[in-house]
Amino acid sequence: MKIGSLIKFHRTKQGLTQQTLADGICSVPHLSKIENNSKEANEETIRLLLERLSIDLQDVEKLEVEIKELLKQFTDQMYYVEREEAAKSYATLKNKEDLIPFTEHLYLYELYKTRYFIFMNDPDSTDKQLKWLHSHKQNFSQQERYLHSYISALALLLRGKVEEADIQFAQLIEQAVLTPEYIGEINYSYSLIKSGLNQYSPSIFYGKNALQQFKEDFNFVRIVNTQMLLAVNYSRAKMFNEAEEIYRHLIRNTRVLRMNHLLPQIYHNMGDLYHTEVKYDESVDYFNQAMRLLPEESELYMLCLYNKAISEYEAGKLEESHMSFQKLNDIALASKITHYHLFSNFYSLFIQEQTDQAMLYLENKVLPYTKKQPDLHESHYYFSQLLADYFKEKGQYDKAVQLLD
Numbered sequence: 001m002k003i004g005s006l007i008k009f010h011r012t013k014q015g016l017t018q019q020t021l022a023d024g025i026c027s028v029p030h031l032s033k034i035e036n037n038s039k040e041a042n043e044e045t046i047r048l049l050l051e052r053l054s055i056d057l058q059d060v061e062k063l064e065v066e067i068k069e070l071l072k073q074f075t076d077q078m079y080y081v082e083r084e085e086a087a088k089s090y091a092t093l094k095n096k097e098d099l100i101p102f103t104e105h106l107y108l109y110e111l112y113k114t115r116y117f118i119f120m121n122d123p124d125s126t127d128k129q130l131k132w133l134h135s136h137k138q139n140f141s142q143q144e145r146y147l148h149s150y151i152s153a154l155a156l157l158l159r160g161k162v163e164e165a166d167i168q169f170a171q172l173i174e175q176a177v178l179t180p181e182y183i184g185e186i187n188y189s190y191s192l193i194k195s196g197l198n199q200y201s202p203s204i205f206y207g208k209n210a211l212q213q214f215k216e217d218f219n220f221v222r223i224v225n226t227q228m229l230l231a232v233n234y235s236r237a238k239m240f241n242e243a244e245e246i247y248r249h250l251i252r253n254t255r256v257l258r259m260n261h262l263l264p265q266i267y268h269n270m271g272d273l274y275h276t277e278v279k280y281d282e283s284v285d286y287f288n289q290a291m292r293l294l295p296e297e298s299e300l301y302m303l304c305l306y307n308k309a310i311s312e313y314e315a316g317k318l319e320e321s322h323m324s325f326q327k328l329n330d331i332a333l334a335s336k337i338t339h340y341h342l343f344s345n346f347y348s349l350f351i352q353e354q355t356d357q358a359m360l361y362l363e364n365k366v367l368p369y370t371k372k373q374p375d376l377h378e379s380h381y382y383f384s385q386l387l388a389d390y391f392k393e394k395g396q397y398d399k400a401v402q403l404l405d
Contacts, residue, residue, distance in 0.1 A: 003046060006102040008035035010053045025049055067096065067103045075112055078119050079185070081221040090116055107140055111147050118154045126155050146175060150182060157189060162196045169193060173206075184213030188226055195229060200237040204230060220257055224250060228266070235273045243273055264290040268304050275307065280315035284308055296331055302340050305331070309344075313351060322351045339376055342366045346383075359390045 011021050022031040025048045026041070034041045034049075041049075050056070070093055077086035093100070093109065100109050114129035133148055140148060153168035169190040187210035194203035207230045214222040227246050234243035247270050254262045267290035274283035287308035294301040309324035325344040332340035346366055349358035362383055370380035384403055391400035 002037055002102045002104075004034045004037040006055075006099075007046075007049055007053065009098070009102065010055060011035075014053065016053075021049060021052060025052070063096075063099060064103050067093075067100055067105050067109070070096075071105055071108055071112060074116070078112075078115060079217075079222075080219055081225075083120075086116065086119065107136065107144050108147075110136075111144060111151060114151050115154070118151065118158050121158070123155075123158055126158060130155060146172075147182075150186065154189065157193065162193055165189075166193050166197065184210050184217065184219070184222070187213065188222065188229070191226070191229055191233075195233050198236075200233045203233045204237065207233065220253075221259070224253055224257065224259060224262065227253075228262070228269070231273075232269060235269070235276060238276075240273065240277055244270075247273065260293075264293045264300055264304075267293070268300065268307070271304070271307060271311070275311050275314070278314075280311045283311040284315070287311065297335050299337070302328060302331060302335070302337060306340060306343060309347065313347070318351050322348060325351070338369065339373065339379070342369055343379075355390070359387055362387050 007021075011018070018028045018031050018035075022028050025031075026034075026045050030041070030045075031049070034045075070089060074086060074089040074093060077089055090113070093113075100106055110129065110133060114126060114133060117125040117129060130152065133151075137145065137148055149168065150172055153165050153172060156162075156165035156168065169186065172186050173190060187206045191203045191205075191207035191210060194200075194206060207226055211223065211226045211230065214226060227250050231243045231246040231250065234240070234246065247266060250266050251263070254260060254266065267286045271283045271286035271290065274280070274286060287304045290304045291301055291308070294304070305324055305328045309321050309328060312318075312321035312324060325347045328340055329344035329348070332338075332344065342365055346358055346361050349355075349361060366383055367380065367387065370376040370383060373380075388400040388403045391397070391403065
């Protein structure tokens with residue numbers, strides 16, 4: 001506890017001069033040195049000064065312990081994804097912000113606060129905090145410097161700067177000087193980054209590392225999240241048996257843990273997996289299960305409906321597919337989701353064997369839109385390939401080459 005700073009804080013708060021506080025206890029220069037933490041006073045002098053300020057020394061000592069315990073509780077709640085409890089702890093710490101600078105935990109608190117803003121998906125507050133941290137980082141301990149690097153890397157992920165985050169997390173993995181919960185989190189985040197970069201094998205490797213740590217800590221929420229990530233990457237790496245096994249565990253675990261809000265995403269992913277395996281009936285069934293748990297206006301519902309319509313088309317169920325695309329178009333128009341409106345119009349023409357009109361629509365409407373949308377990169381590539389194949393069949397090789405380039 002920085003007792004001198006605390007004495008100065010309360011003296012100023014109570015409107016006392018140094019002369020008034022020091023009178024009969026010590027000299028003003030001596031008090032000045034105490035308040036600047038440049039001189040250690042004896043216990044009796046400190047006791048008398050605190051007594052005049054109506055501060056109990058035991059309360060001061062308790063504050064140091066209380067802040068330490070609150071911070072441990074705060075970071076544990078974020079680690080175990082206890083959002084409501086973390087919000088309560090943050091509110092409690094926020095009420096003690098005037099006193100925290102007088103403890104040994106000021107920088108740790110500010111670091112955890114930044115991590116909390118990332119945890120709550122608040123980029124604006126995160127950016128403000130990062131500026132403050134940057135201006136004080138020369139005072140950090142080794143542990144605080146590592147935690148600062150970790151939080152800065154998380155902030156890059158929050159802003160979608162995956163390539164930059166990849167570099168920072170690689171450095172964090174090499175250092176690995178923190179406690180097990182950070183090792184688990186760092187491996188999970190690195191797995192997430194590698195998945196975003198379509199590097200499936202590294203994503204699976206780091207995901208397994210994270211899963212092992214989360215299991216040791218009985219961190220059930222993060223176990224489920226990591227299993228979801230692993231299953232997606234197993235599927236993309238065409239390790240279908242492994243992906244299917246994890247999804248079946250996930251369905252059971254989410255029900256046992258009452259995390260039913262995750263079931264629609266799991267069912268969607270199962271549908272996507274079976275579509276990739278050319279098991280279209282199973283695919284349609286899981287998309288339907290997901291949709292039954294979702295409101296029609298949600299984007300996940302529209303994604304399930306879109307993928308369901310494609311599975312129906314691939315299965316040769318053209319009437320069902322056409323109806324699904326029509327329904328998707330109606331919902332997309334009402335919700336003003338442009339890409340699903342465009343996609344459903346294209347497929348409606350395509351299913352009705354109006355191929356030339358469909359490809360003209362693809363060329364003039366769909367591709368110009370998807371080209372401008374970074375989130376639709378995969379769709380843009382798929383539709384470009386589809387149109388290029390059409391041009392090749394028509395003998396228009398220059399247009400096909402130009403399109404692919």
